[in-house]
Amino acid sequence: MLTKLTQWSRLKSPWILHLNTGACNACDIEVVAALTPRFDVERFGILLKATPRHADVIVCTGPATRQMKDRLIRIYEQTPDPKFVIAVGACAMSGCVYRGAYNVIGGIDQVIPVDVYVPGCPVRPDAVIDGVVKLLNKLKG
Amino acid sequence: MNDQTLIDKAKASLGDKVLDITNPAPRRIFIKLKVDDLLAAVNWLKNEMGFTHLATITGVDLGQAFELIYHFANSFTCVNLRTEIPRDNPLLPSICQLIPGAVLYERELQDMFGIVVQNIPDGRPLVLPDDWPAGNYPLRKDWKYERPPEVIPGGKR
Numbered sequence: 001m002l003t004k005l006t007q008w009s010r011l012k013s014p015w016i017l018h019l020n021t022g023a024c025n026a027c028d029i030e031v032v033a034a035l036t037p038r039f040d041v042e043r044f045g046i047l048l049k050a051t052p053r054h055a056d057v058i059v060c061t062g063p064a065t066r067q068m069k070d071r072l073i074r075i076y077e078q079t080p081d082p083k084f085v086i087a088v089g090a091c092a093m094s095g096c097v098y099r100g101a102y103n104v105i106g107g108i109d110q111v112i113p114v115d116v117y118v119p120g121c122p123v124r125p126d127a128v129i130d131g132v133v134k135l136l137n138k139l140k141g
Numbered sequence: 142m143n144d145q146t147l148i149d150k151a152k153a154s155l156g157d158k159v160l161d162i163t164n165p166a167p168r169r170i171f172i173k174l175k176v177d178d179l180l181a182a183v184n185w186l187k188n189e190m191g192f193t194h195l196a197t198i199t200g201v202d203l204g205q206a207f208e209l210i211y212h213f214a215n216s217f218t219c220v221n222l223r224t225e226i227p228r229d230n231p232l233l234p235s236i237c238q239l240i241p242g243a244v245l246y247e248r249e250l251q252d253m254f255g256i257v258v259q260n261i262p263d264g265r266p267l268v269l270p271d272d273w274p275a276g277n278y279p280l281r282k283d284w285k286y287e288r289p290p291e292v293i294p295g296g297k298r
Contacts, residue, residue, distance in 0.1 A: 067270040102279050102286045103270060109294045 010056065010082070011136050013045035017055035017079070021072055021108065022098070023062025026122035027089035031059060034125035041129055044136070052078040057135065059128070060114075063091040063098045064105045076112045084139075086131050087114045090121040144170060147190070147218065154185055168218040176224045176233065183211070183222070183236050191215050195236075198246040200254045202282045207231055207254055231256040253280040 020028050035041055035048055049055045052075045064072060076083070087108045090096035098104045108114055115138070118131035144164050151159060151172060158181065161173040174182050186192040192213040201208040203225070211222040226233055235258050237244050247258045248267035255278040258264065266273070278284055 065270070066272065070272075100288055105289070106291050110291060113294065 007139075011139060013047065014057050014084075014132060014136060015047045015049045015055050016057045016059045016132070017049055017052050017075075019052075019058055019060045019072075019075060021060060021062045021068040021092070022065040022104070023089065023091055027061035027091070027120075030120075030122045030125050031061060031088060031128055034128040039125050039129060041132070044129075044133065046129075046132060052076075053080065055079055056083060057132065058083065058085045059088055059132075060085055060092050060108050061088045063095045064108050064111045066103050066105060069105060069111055072108070072111050084115045084135055085112055086116045086118060086128075086135060088118045088128055088131070089123050090119060093117045093119060096121060144168065144218065147220070150190070154189065155182060158182065170218065170220045171223055172220060173223045176226050179211075179222065179224055180234055180236060180239070183213075183239050186213055186220060186222070187239055190220075192220055193240075195240050195243055195246075198243065198250060200250050200256065200280065202228075202254070202280065204228075204282070207256060209233065209250070209256075211236075226256070233258050235259060235261045237262050252278075254278050255281065 018028070018031055033039070052058070056079075058076065058079060076085070085108065087093050091098060092108045095104055095106045099106060105111065116131045116135045118127050120127050144167065147170060148162055148164060151162060155178070158174060158178040159172055160175065163171045165171065172182065192215045194214045196212040196214050199210040199212065201210070206225045206227055208223060208225050213220045213222065231254070233247075233250070233256050235243070235247055237247065238260070244261065244263055245267065247261055248264065250256045251258055251261075251264065252266050252269045255276075269279075279286070
């Protein structure tokens with residue numbers, strides 16, 4: 001009963017944390033655009049939270065930079081379990097144009113485990129929503 | 142103020158401190174100096190000619206020497222002061238006593254080239270990561286970077 005209830009509440013209200021680990025801000029603008037009433041993600045219960053302590057899903061844009069590595073791990077550890085990570089954009093997936101630079105480690109998955117990858121440079125807001133819904137379907141199944 | 146009057150004034154005021162002065166394009170003046178005369182030239186530019194805006198400091202690795210270009214601008218023209226320091230003894234006087242905002246550019250020079258800026262008010266690292274190993278200067282031409290191997294989570298399929 002209780003597990004069913006937690007499962008239901010987890011699926012109906014995934015609160016997200018928008019985290020930029022060194023992106024060029026194009027993906028950030030698209031993520032913010034996805035949160036506007038035009039796309040209306042609140043119908044899925046998706047709500048942007050200001051702190052990792054309130055979040056279930058970390059929506060991460062940008063490559064993992066060397067400076068951000070420890071801070072990224074810290075944010076990941078501050079997020080309460082169960083936590084999920086969505087890598088948004090080509091940079092968060094592999095490093096994209098920043099790949100191989102001396103201050104970039106690579107994609108987010110080099111530092112923390114990633115559940116869903118959303119490709120695009122920058123991603124479309126529809127793709128971000130699709131990524132979150134795919135994650136929710138993964139949790140359902 | 143046109144370019145020629147400024148060149149004449151520079152020759153009159155700085156005298157033999159000017160090694161070379163060129164005017165490759167309109168409103169662009171390169172003044173070559175010895176590094177010891179840099180502070181005097183910046184003082185002259187700022188206090189007598191009204192060049193209060195230091196756009197940036199460029200560092201160039203020439204192999205045996207580092208060239209530093211100080212880009213000054215006022216509302217009429219740009220003046221670039223060029224100076225060279227030897228690579229094996231990269232000492233540079235700080236111009237922060239004249240232009241306090243130059244501290245950011247000088248800290249970046251210290252990070253990226255390993256230039257030692259003397260009398261800098263705040264010499265902490267600026268642009269490189271906190272865990273950056275000492276003695277690595279990314280903008281030096283002979284600096285090589287070995288990318289650590291990437292792991293693919295879950296392996297290649």
